[in-house]
Amino acid sequence: MSDIYGEIEREWVAHYRRMPCETPSRAEFSDLCAAQETETRGQTSDGIQPWLGIFEFGIEWLTYIHIALDPENSVNQQRPCHRVTWALVGAAVSFGFSVRTLCLSGFDTPARALLRSYVDALLLCLAVLHDEALAQAYMDAKDDAQVKTFWHTIASPKNLHKRIIQIEKTAGFDQETITAMTEYRRAEYEILSQSAHLSYVVSCLTSVAPVLGDPDYFRGAIFGLATENSVRTIHYAAATTWYFSRLGYNLILGRDSSKCLLTFDKESDLQRRIVVGREVISSITIGHWEERLREILMRSVKGKHGGGRV
Secondary structure, X not given: OOOHHXXXXXXXXXXXXXXXXXXOOOHXXXXXXXXXXXXXXXXXXXXXXXXXXHHHHHHHHHHHHHHHOOHHHOOOOOOHHHHHHHHHHHXXXXXXXXXXXXXXXXXXXXXXXXXXXXXXXXHHHHHHHOXXXXXXXXXXXOOHHHHHHHHHHHOOHHHHHXXXXXXXXXXXXXXXXXXXXXXXXXXXHHHHHHHHOOOHHHHHHHHEEEEOOEEEEEEEOOOOOOEOHHHHHHHHHHHHHHHHHHHHHHHHEEOOOOOOOEEOOOOOHHHHHHHHHHHHHHHHHHHHHHHHHHHHHHHHHHHOOOOOEO
């Protein structure tokens, strides 16, 4: 095993001796980081519920889909749509676990930066499920220039949202619902974008953040903090998973092999998990979403009286 930590310590001591100055201990820094993570996880594991649990179940459900789409478990794997869906759902699972870990450890802004990729993966996957040519274009983008062109043109935020709106229209959503969901996605996307490309305000809120359970009180957060911001982060992650489950499911699993990637087999435990999991996600998400809306309304009223404590 590499003794890099010992090497760093020896260099630290050697440079201080050359100054010459008394060498300060670095042990308190490691102790501080460890103590902060323990404290934060003790608060977030309960404090960002129920959305943490809902999101975790959503990741579990996506995992079942990824495994079911594996070439060893399916027969249509040569279709570009099948291969791309397998890849994007698998990537979403990985990013989802990363978002979960960062929120639990109190690193909300980094979690939001990764949440942007999680959302992009699932929205692109939805678009791919409705357009085989898009799947092929995604697969064909192999070198740096091609990938950049794909994301800046074909799958730019503007064009991707246009595709999602068209999917909603095809699904029979009324215009009021489409408008509301589009505005919701765009508002969240702006927050995620400023977390990936840091604005000054977001930089400040990464260093000092509102405390979980007491959003008027701000504390230093560079070592992690159980923050009120993570409730919104985890909620949007869970909501995006729910959205994907409603609009993507019928094109992934069904009885007509010409219209879906997997033909339902009632003897398959994996496919039964996908069917039941989707219904669980729907009922649990909708039930708690109404409660979340009430919380937001109450906080917006409270916020009008202003002020924050540091």
